[in-house]
């Protein structure tokens with residue numbers, strides 16, 4: 001297979017891991033819609049036994065994703081939370097995890113409502129402050145789980161600093177890179193052990209697939225994660241793998257436009273009389289702007305706003321008044337979405353916990369799509385009015 005590892009991001013997005021089909025020359029990776037593979041004699045096969053373990057469409061996608069994150073190995077899962085679940089299965093009862101206080105709601109639910117009962121202990125701390133991390137490290141600490149930018153308050157965590165601490169104490173460090181996408185940020189280059197993505201978001205990019213992935217340079221970790229995939233069976237199907245391969249071919253183009261539109265909209269919202277606060281890491285006054293500049297290529301299309309009117313009624317009225325933005329969970333697709341975290345993506349986090357991390361009832365999160373920015377701004381103008 002051609003080595004694209006030294007090529008630019010766009011070239012890797014389009015070509016890495018993808019070869020013309022050897023039997024026909026088809027330029028697009030075929031959808032190998034099969035559950036099993038015929039063997040010549042018992043144990044003699046073409047490298048494929050049963051499709052829970054291996055599927056050529058999925059393998060092409062995995063090679064492509066590894067190339068985009070500058071990683072050697074990649075395993076794909078049937079959803080982002082299934083990928084997170086696989087990482088947690090590396091742990092044993094009594095182990096401890098240090099993680100952020102501003103997590104994706106589904107990650108929080110998986111940690112607290114499922115894994116606490118298996119004897120894993122979680123510490124939710126403000127990861128923007130490195131001292132918070134060392135204060136919680138002990139002999140049982142096995143995993144640091146960081147999401148950056150955080151969801152929805154867009155805090156930026158210094159991946160390199162956190163990875164250095166993790167290495168010092170022999171702790172596995174995972175970065176959930178969903179919000180940035182591999183176009184904006186590559187955590188393995190900054191020392192993380194594993195990169196996780198909800199492929200559902202920017203990688204898929206078209207709001208038509210649910211998938212997750214884990215990428216690493218550590219062969220032993222990869223073998224363990226692959227064993228977990230094959231043993232637990234949260235594997236994605238070949239059709240979904242094909243759709244994501246197709247989506248990724250325009251990742252770099254989409255991300256450029258997400259970033260351009262995001263910047264214009266963040267600047268428009270900042271001066272809006274009905275808005276109290278705009279969370280976007282591209283503002284020089286954002287408390288973690290310098291780290292964002294250091295570890296990200298650009299600032300992305302995710303923006304959160306806090307309305308001046310604190311009432312839930314007003315927030316709901318605004319959220320329901322959009323004509324171009326759609327009110328929906330999820331993010332990272334070509335179409336712009338608006339979300340009310342308190343009742344939607346973050347509803348599984350108790351109100352007190354939520355509000356401590358800034359997820360108040362009058363906060364709305366925007367996933368800025370790739371439409372014409374003038375139309376998006378006009379839509380915001382009328383909805384806020």
Ligand SMILES: *Cc1c(COP(=O)(O)O)cnc(C)c1O
Pocket residue numbers: 079080081082104106107147151176178179197198199200201210211212
């Ligand atoms: C959506 C999301 C997840 C979960 O992924 P699914 O594909 O929905 O299971 C995890 N982390 C972040 C940051 C997300 O946005």
